[in-house]
Amino acid sequence: MKYIIDPDATSSGRKAAAAGAAVIRQTIRERGEANIVVGTGASQFALLEALIAEPDVRWDKVTTFHLDEYVGISISHPASFRKYLWERFQSKLPLPLKAFHYLDGEDDAAAEARRVGGLIQDHPIDLAFVGIGENGHLAFNDPPADFETEEPYLVVDLDADCRQQQFGEGWFETLDAVPTQAISMSIRQVMKSRVLITTVPDERKAKAVKASLEGPVTNTVPASILQEHDHCTIYLDAAAASLLEDATKAAAL
Numbered sequence: 001m002k003y004i005i006d007p008d009a010t011s012s013g014r015k016a017a018a019a020g021a022a023v024i025r026q027t028i029r030e031r032g033e034a035n036i037v038v039g040t041g042a043s044q045f046a047l048l049e050a051l052i053a054e055p056d057v058r059w060d061k062v063t064t065f066h067l068d069e070y071v072g073i074s075i076s077h078p079a080s081f082r083k084y085l086w087e088r089f090q091s092k093l094p095l096p097l098k099a100f101h102y103l104d105g106e107d108d109a110a111a112e113a114r115r116v117g118g119l120i121q122d123h124p125i126d127l128a129f130v131g132i133g134e135n136g137h138l139a140f141n142d143p144p145a146d147f148e149t150e151e152p153y154l155v156v157d158l159d160a161d162c163r164q165q166q167f168g169e170g171w172f173e174t175l176d177a178v179p180t181q182a183i184s185m186s187i188r189q190v191m192k193s194r195v196l197i198t199t200v201p202d203e204r205k206a207k208a209v210k211a212s213l214e215g216p217v218t219n220t221v222p223a224s225i226l227q228e229h230d231h232c233t234i235y236l237d238a239a240a241a242s243l244l245e246d247a248t249k250a251a252a253l
Contacts, residue, residue, distance in 0.1 A: 009201035013046025
């Protein structure tokens with residue numbers, strides 16, 4: 001694991017997008033196709049905007065998986081991650097994706113987790129774009145996260161800090177409106193990705209960043225598991241990195 005610090009979220013997102021696009025291009029050259037995971041939330045805004053503008057990416061050879069989705073909200077809801085990914089990513093690509101396997105949490109969430117879990121087992125992930133939550137969550141695996149399960153997707157409970165973050169980012173009109181459950185890619189499935197690109201902007205993430213990068217690996221800080229991934233780069237803006245003490249892992253692209 002290494003981390004890269006930039007002055008602001010826009011420049012950080014551009015670097016993350018360029019690095020991710022390079023992985024996709026190389027994978028397609030070597031294997032003829034690529035399998036990726038795309039994250040959501042405010043932390044991914046700059047990255048996705050830059051990613052769709054990256055040149056010479058054969059998106060028609062890319063199969064994409066959904067990282068997580070709320071249980072019980074429709075695709076038309078402002079907070080729907082299916083809606084988010086269609087509007088901010090898929091619909092803006094210059095070429096249609098080979099496939100996009102969305103998570104639908106509207107009906108039987110457990111059955112949906114099994115369905116998409118079966119699909120991803122046939123598509124080893126080359127690259128995953130993820131973030132870190134204010135409570136240190138990875139995907140929607142809130143603390144204490146399950147570090148042991150081999151199930152690719154889980155139905156998880158969202159803790160109070162996670163729900164407060166979603167409300168604070170403006171996705172819901174009230175805190176009570178934030179769902180209490182979600183379908184989430186599991187920790188082990190995230191860690192199976194060959195390359196991880198983690199984008200974390202904003203001062204409100206600074207405590208979680210410090211705990212994840214400089215603290216012990218523990219399921220009470222789920223994103224701390226990223227320390228054990230051999231090909232994980234974390235892209236931070238100055239605000240998110242403001243509490244870090246160990247700058248020796250920082251690198252410049």
